[in-house]
Amino acid sequence: xxxxxxxxxxxxxxxxxxxxLSCRASQSVSSSYLAWYQQKPGQAPRLLxxxxxxxxxxxxxxxxxxxxxxDFTLTISRLxxxxxxxxxxxxxxxxxxxxxxxxxxxxxx
Amino acid sequence: xxQLVESGGGVVQPGGSLRLSCAASGFTFSTYGMxxxxxxxxxxxxxxxxxRYDGGNKNYADSVQGRFxxxxxxxxxxxxxxxxxxxxxxxxxxxxxxHQGYFQHWGQGTLVIVSS
Numbered sequence: 203x204x205x206x207x208x209x210x211x212x213x214x215x216x217x218x219x220x221x222x223l224s225c226r227a228s229q230s231v232s233s234s235y236l237a238w239y240q241q242k243p244g245q246a247p248r249l250l251x252x253x254x255x256x257x258x259x260x261x262x263x264x265x266x267x268x269x270x271x272x273d274f275t276l277t278i279s280r281l282x283x284x285x286x287x288x289x290x291x292x293x294x295x296x297x298x299x300x301x302x303x304x305x306x307x308x309x310x311x
Numbered sequence: 312x313x314q315l316v317e318s319g320g321g322v323v324q325p326g327g328s329l330r331l332s333c334a335a336s337g338f339t340f341s342t343y344g345m346x347x348x349x350x351x352x353x354x355x356x357x358x359x360x361x362x363r364y365d366g367g368n369k370n371y372a373d374s375v376q377g378r379f380x381x382x383x384x385x386x387x388x389x390x391x392x393x394x395x396x397x398x399x400x401x402x403x404x405x406x407x408x409x410h411q412g413y414f415q416h417w418g419q420g421t422l423v424i425v426s427s
Binding site: 235237239241245246247248249252258290292294295297298299300301302303304305 | 355361370372415417419420
């Protein structure tokens with residue numbers, strides 16, 4: 203089972219700043235099959251990124267994903283007020299099981 | 312557009328049972344694998360179960376293996392999750408999601424509370 207470790211646990215930033223979220227896999231993720239989701243309080247998760255770097259339909263281009271070996275990064279270039287939320291990574295290459303990271307909360311500083 | 316609507320949650324005693332449903336619309340349900348994912352209060356996301364588009368293959372998380380059963384009725388575009396032998400640690404919001412490897416679309420979730 204691939205274990206995903208996200209860091210930091212909480213990121214305190216101001217609107218307009220750049221956010222960099224990390225997700226490290228315990229082993230290689232097949233074919234860059236890594237997704238990112240955003241979840242706001244009381245809402246279901248929403249797909250942002252799949253295949254490590256492909257934006258889902260309707261996702262603004264301030265969201266981008268990248269990878270380097272077993273390290274994956276979600277970058278939000280300039281935080282908008284609606285971007286403050288919890289973000290999860292998930293691997294979909296070596297399944298089952300489908301596994302998630304523990305989440306990173308992006309909060310207003 | 313794609314809609315996934317879960318129902319069937321509620322309060323149940325330890326050892327009890329529930330059946331959750333997920334009604335799908337806006338896409339060809341019979342051609343998609345489907346998942347159940349849960350989230351305990353204040354916690355992260357946990358994958359629970361997967362069923363192939365034709366029901367021919369099913370997978371479960373170790374935490375629910377032998378207690379939960381996933382099924383589907385393609386004629387009704389509906390996904391099910393039978394929850395048996397429920398435990399306090401099964402308390403969570405249960406989401407259905409369609410399978411593209413990743414979870415493309417999610418329902419709004421249904422809350423299951425296991426408590427005496």
